[in-house]
Amino acid sequence: MQESTKLIAIVGGSGAGKTWLARHLEQELEPTASCLSLDDFYRDHSQLPARDRAFLNFDHPEAIDWERFAAALQDCRAGRATHLPRYDFATHTRVPPDVLFLPSSVVIVEGLWLLVHTQVRTLFDFSIYLECPQELRLDRRLKRDVVERGRDPLTIQQQFWRDVAPMHDHFVAPQSSAADIILNQPTQGEIQNLAATIRLLLWEKSALQTANFPSSPNDITRTATFATIASAAKTTTTSLPYSA
Secondary structure, X not given: OOOOOEEEEEEEOOOOOHHHHHHHHHHHHOOOEEEEEHHHHEOOOOXXXXXXXXXXXXXXXXXXXXXHHHHHHHHHXXXXXXXXXXXXXXXXXXXXXXXXXXXXXXXEEEEOOOOOOHHHHOOOOEEEEEEOOHHHHHHHHHHHHHHHHOOOHHHHHHHHHXXXXXXXXXXXXXXXXXXXXXXXXXXXHHHHHHHXXXXXXXXXXXXXXXXXXXXXXXXXXXXXXXXXXXXXXXOOOOOOOOOO
């Protein structure tokens, strides 16, 4: 069992490249890192007729089972194994059985709204907001949803302009002011620098704990040493829409 697991949040719009960045960071940090996705925690809608599920707004934070997600993060922080639900985007339902997840020293979490809820935001040791132009995000979403989720291109575009774009402006984009660092389509070199920054975060937190200094999530990201390396680092005191 790992002790004092560190949680890294990657936030950004649909199609911004969150999963891509998470996997590349995992590779840079292996074997000490593993990935977890907020997408797995969409609420189950098996109780609804299939035709009605398509009209639900999956781009609002309330689409997520936050209680279960927070419990999983708390398990990870404590170094405990946790059970993750599996979600089928084609049917908008959960698929049994749950998956047993064993947290590594670093757990990289990617998702749309990781910094919206105060109770969830404070569980992360470091947060990244991934910027991406709307046109590129739509193009990526079209390709992904057709291939991976078996959806029709027309309905994807309709949903994007009806739900995704306005919900992005209201809930996703404001999280950039709460992130420790903002990246815009990072290069491999920038990802390597980011991995080095995360290693420093781990080292400094370990040093503080060894010296018995008080420490809480996000404290280290505000130190002068860390700010020098992550030049875009910010504090996380901004009020966000739907923050609870």
